[in-house]
Amino acid sequence: MTGVEREIEIDRLAVGYGPCTVLENINLRFAPGRITGLIGPNGAGKSTLLKSLLGLIEPGAGEIRVDGTPLNNITIAERSRKLAYAAQGAPVHWPLTVEKMVALGRLPHLGPWQKIGSADREAIERAMTMTDSYRLRDRIVTTLSGGERACAMLARTIATDASWLLVDEPVASLDPSHQLQVMGILKNLAGQGHGIVIVLHDLTLARRYCDQLVLLHKGAVLAEGEPEQVLADDNLAAAYGIRAVRWQADGQEFIVPAEKL
Numbered sequence: 145m146t147g148v149e150r151e152i153e154i155d156r157l158a159v160g161y162g163p164c165t166v167l168e169n170i171n172l173r174f175a176p177g178r179i180t181g182l183i184g185p186n187g188a189g190k191s192t193l194l195k196s197l198l199g200l201i202e203p204g205a206g207e208i209r210v211d212g213t214p215l216n217n218i219t220i221a222e223r224s225r226k227l228a229y230a231a232q233g234a235p236v237h238w239p240l241t242v243e244k245m246v247a248l249g250r251l252p253h254l255g256p257w258q259k260i261g262s263a264d265r266e267a268i269e270r271a272m273t274m275t276d277s278y279r280l281r282d283r284i285v286t287t288l289s290g291g292e293r294a295c296a297m298l299a300r301t302i303a304t305d306a307s308w309l310l311v312d313e314p315v316a317s318l319d320p321s322h323q324l325q326v327m328g329i330l331k332n333l334a335g336q337g338h339g340i341v342i343v344l345h346d347l348t349l350a351r352r353y354c355d356q357l358v359l360l361h362k363g364a365v366l367a368e369g370e371p372e373q374v375l376a377d378d379n380l381a382a383a384y385g386i387r388a389v390r391w392q393a394d395g396q397e398f399i400v401p402a403e404k405l
């Protein structure tokens with residue numbers, strides 16, 4: 145075994161689709177008990193990086209290790225217990241109830257023909273309660289609003305009880321109250337020792353909730369580290385081509401895009 149226990153290590157990673165390289169020479173470390181935010185312009189490669197961590201895309205070069213083991217040496221069953229994923233936009237095509245969909249998060253823990261047990265049921269109910277989806281448990285997922293569906297999908301991810309949660313824009317379709325709720329849930333899960341990697345576009349939420357930020361730009365890491373440093377004016381100008389205004393209130397920094405440069 146190489147590397148250290150309980151860490152995601154990415155070394156010299158290059159990933160692409162067909163002949164088109166999207167990420168090149170990515171070197172990163174993600175720690176448990178922390179929220180790592182992936183930020184950057186549209187098309188920078190954030191979702192591609194998350195999918196690479198799940199083994200959904202084969203790297204062209206480099207290596208990913210999860211808790212010390214190369215991803216390729218981790219069986220698909222073990223990966224699905226270790227790494228839970230909430231995809232961007234979370235399209236759902238099956239007419240399942242919310243409860244049944246959240247229960248899918250327990251599949252990695254069940255053997256063939258094994259039925260859901262009381263520990264699974266507890267995990268499902270806990271995840272639905274945390275995400276405010278318990279009240280929706282009998283609703284058919286395809287009939288939910290975008291925000292309701294996003295909460296239910298996050299519940300499914302949480303129900304897996306994986307040590308790593310990879311979440312792609314979980315707050316994009318949520319109202320302000322649910323945005324704060326979801327970020328608070330992720331913060332609590334990090335406090336319980338889960339490692340969270342989250343794609344975000346909201347700079348204020350990234351500043352407030354993330355312990356570490358990675359700013360991707362054109363398939364490379366433009367900056368990484370403490371949110372305060374990563375969100376510096378020159379980085380925002382270089383990555384997004386924007387000037388942001390900032391102010392302090394309630395002991396937090398608020399960062400709002402002010403103009404395109």
Ligand SMILES: Nc1ncnc2c1ncn2[C@@H]1O[C@H](COP(=O)(O)OP(=O)(O)OP(=O)(O)O)[C@@H](O)[C@H]1O
Binds near residue numbers: 193
């Ligand atoms: N399946 C695919 N086949 C070909 N190209 C793809 C595929 N998926 C993504 N890409 C391309 O890879 C690049 C990175 O896409 P990715 O979805 O990782 O970006 P992102 O940073 O998550 O963007 P956004 O903020 O818009 O969600 C983009 O140019 C995109 O068009």
